[in-house]
Amino acid sequence: MRRFIRHVLPVVLLVVGAAPLGVAGAASASASASASPVTAAAGAVNPAPAVQPGIREWRGGHGEFRLTPRSRIVLGGADAAELRSMARTFATDLGALAGRILPVVTGTPKAGDIALRSRSADAQLGAQGYVLNIGNVLEVDATGDTGVFYATQTIEQAIKLDDRHTSIPRGTARDWPDVEQRAQMLDVGRKFFSIGYLKTQIREMAWQKLTTFHLHLTDWEGFRIQLPQFPGLAAADSYSPADLRELQDYARTYHVDVIPEIDLPGHATPLTTYDPKLRFACTSMDQGKWPGGELGGWTLDITKQHTRDFVHDLLEAVIPLFDSKYVHVGGDEIGLDDKKNACPELVSYKNARGFGYTGDVFVDFLNTLNKQVRSHGRTTEAWEWWDQYGQQSSIAPDRTIVLDDYIDSDPSPLVAKGYTVVASPEPVLYVSPGFGQKIGDYGYVDVGDTYENYAFPTPAVGGGRVLGYKVSRWSDSAETQSTAFFDHFARRPLEVLAERTWGSPRVPSAWTFLSQVDAIGGPPGSTAFSLRALPKAGMTVSTDSEETTAEDGRAINVLDDNPYSAWHTAYSPAAAPMPHHITLDLGANRQLAGFRYLPRQDAGTNGRIGAWTFDVSSDGVHWRTAARGTFADDQTEEEITFPTTSARHVRLTATSAANGLPYAGAAELTLLRPDSDSGPDKS
Structure with a gap:
């Protein structure tokens, strides 16, 4: 999704002193052709419009x-x-x-x-x-x-x-699409997101033909629905029934289904805080090994009739608030067998019920929830958990439950057991920005690998099938971060999900595909609507400094649409002092209204620009300042806008680094044109 840290700078263009295009020894290079709308040659048939997802x-x-x-x-x-x-x-x-x-x-x-x-x-x-x-x-x-x-x-x-x-x-x-459900899950339990933000997500999902918005509405940070039947349960930041009605009415306009998730019986801290009688007495089940689990009250004691009555009444209050045919009941991250078997009350309940394993207690509870959900004419959805990490049980979840398969990279084994599956494999579709620091780390999706190498299998055997695929956006360990920070990590995975699950023809690389996406821009009404990325084909780049000995830190890397590569100023054998600059020549005057700066994405901090100026020129000699500011010291892509101006040359000058060292750098530098721009200026 196109959410960036945005600095709108309605400044008057300032004329600054003339300066040469580069300095002695400066490096320069040109960008190879990248994707842009194709015009048919005379007599040739028209190519398909470069929309996203691509036309099959x-x-x-x-x-x-x-x-x-x-x-x-x-x-x-x-x-x-x-x-x-x-x-x-x-x-x-x-x-x-x-x-x-x-x-x-x-x-x-x-x-x-x-x-x-x-x-x-x-x-x-x-x-x-x-x-x-x-x-x-x-x-x-x-x-x-x-x-x-x-x-x-x-x-x-x-x-x-x-x-x-x-x-x-x-x-x-x-x-037509490959799969029915193409989804985004958002963890609003750990971090609250406003209704306005959720509506923005819905509009952008519709633009990409994504069908389903799964809201993880409860976790250790809070229960996010205001229910008159349970006064005091909802967190201070939560959604009223009127909010949820407004959201779903908006979603219906854009053909997006909003699925609620009440995570049970784990992740239950706000419920056990509200009513301590819902807690396990045994420490092994009262605490969880996941973030927030150390606080206690992690898992509901489902051996108590009081707990089961509470959960029944809770779902009876929640289900009517939502239109979706699906109700997600969680079911994941309950203590493994060693924890369950160490809990006396759980073992006693297992024996009294005649179950073979303590795991059966939780499978039976899930099936009980399924009966309740189905009594409302809905379909239960839950995370696959009961059979993972060596857990044992003698019974299985009902085959009428849709299972979210997130641990396995291939949903085929679960499908073969007769289940309908929504796949969200952790290595390729999990977005958890509180964990990974570089591309490919846990939670920081390697979109190049996901686009180019993941098969998105759609088996249909034994009565089971793949209903769809989902990008799961988790907020744990990043609860205080900005929405822009979250969107930075989620934007590209969602674009790749939309493309690959639609079944569109593949382009040569993920970076070609993503440059096509950027050329489209956002939907009408979005913050990205009025600006589009300027194609980089034919641009040339020069800089006062680049590292080519210890690493490939060439300036041309800012034009390759590949976030894995980066420009980095020289540091071997020694670094030159600030300031440093990088200059792009567009080949002709173009209408410009902003730029995007993507810092290095490999967990390193050297080269992150602090204070900067952005100058423009028509001749490479006389320069005008279009914008100036300071970038945040993080990995987030930043979008800078300024009053539309005509220029052939642009120069980003780093006057300081975020960490105070004498280095500058960027993974990508993308120029933005107003949506009304129709090509090179004729003047």
Whole structure:
């Protein structure tokens, strides 16, 4: 998601002294071609628009479909009731792009119109696929309203990629996903996120055709739902029923399903704090080895009828607040067998019930919760845990429970047991910014590996199947960090998840794919909507200092769209003093409105820029200061905006380092253009 630390600097451009492009001995290089919208050669068929997720099947035509002052959104008579509200949202979005809100009408489409239908008999499209026939009329067809909605997101992105925001290449698209559920989980239990932030996530999820927003609503930091039946249970930062209603109504507009999770019986600290009688007396089960578990009250004592009655009443209060067919009941990170077998009351309960293992007590409890959830006409979802790390049980969770498989990299074994599975494998889809310090560490997803090498298997055997895949965003050990910090780690994994689970054609590398994503920008209404990344192809770079002996710290690395590489100023045999600068030549004057600075991502701190200035020039001699400031001393990508200006050359000067040492560096430097920019300036 496109959430950055943002500094909006409405400063007047300051003229500073003329300076040469580089200094004696400065290094320079040029960027190789990177992804950008492709224009068909004369006589060639049109390539597919470079939308995200990419279109699965495309047959290119010739010429363009173009919006005109007379264009309309036309509904067929049979579809009008189902599609009218969506069509109005679509019209508003197009208005933000094209400067005119198209009227929504019922009737026969004419040239320049967009026709929406939801009566397709193409079974392969499923509920979420669609067909675009782009000619004189842009025709959308799908089997239902969700497919039509996803078609509108493709159309909006394609129009956004056109510099005039009026045209789409002619051709035929046939597009559908690999899996039904493409999800984001957000841990709001440990760290509270506002309703406004959640709505922003929903809009950006819809832009990427993600279907499901799983909210982890309770953990040791707090219970996040205000329930009148349980006064005093909710944390100070929590959601009222009205908040949840507002959120779900908004989500419905964008075809995103909001799934609640009440984690039971582990992660129960706020419940046992609220009612201490819910706790285990035995220390082995009262505490957990996970963050927060040392406080005690980690696991509910489900051997007590009082606890079971409490949980029943709690779910009865929560379930009606949500529209989703799914209710997640947690079920993970309960003490392993050595802890369970060391608990006298648990062993006694196991024996009294005739169970073979103490683990059976928890499987039976999960099945009891499943019966309650199903009594509401819902489907239970839970984390797979009962059979991990050598735990023993003689019974298994009901096959009607959807299991989140996060420990295994391949969901196939669980599917083979007959379960419906949502896969969120820790090595490739777990985002836990409180742990990993460099790409590939636990919780810091190696998106290059996930995009290029993870198979996203979709087995369907023995009655089981893969329902979908999920990026799980955990807040433990980072509860006090900013939302921008969290988004820095989650943005790229979500983009990769959306692409790979849709089944889009693969591009040569993850970095090519991600540069295509950046070229699109965000959805209408988002903070990223008005700015788009300027393609780096053809740019050249120069610097006063780069390390090439002890490491590959060349300046050209800021233009390769690869966060694993970085520019670093020279330090062998010795470092030159501050300031240091890096300069980009765009080849022609372009409209610029900001830039993004990504510091090194390998856990090192040397080279993180502290104070800086950003200067622009049309001739490389006379410079104007567009912005100045100080970057945070962390790994987060920072976005700087300034009043739109025309420039061919840009120069980032580090006047100090965040750690006070004489080094500067960057993994990536990305220039931002206003969405209205239509190419090199003619002046």
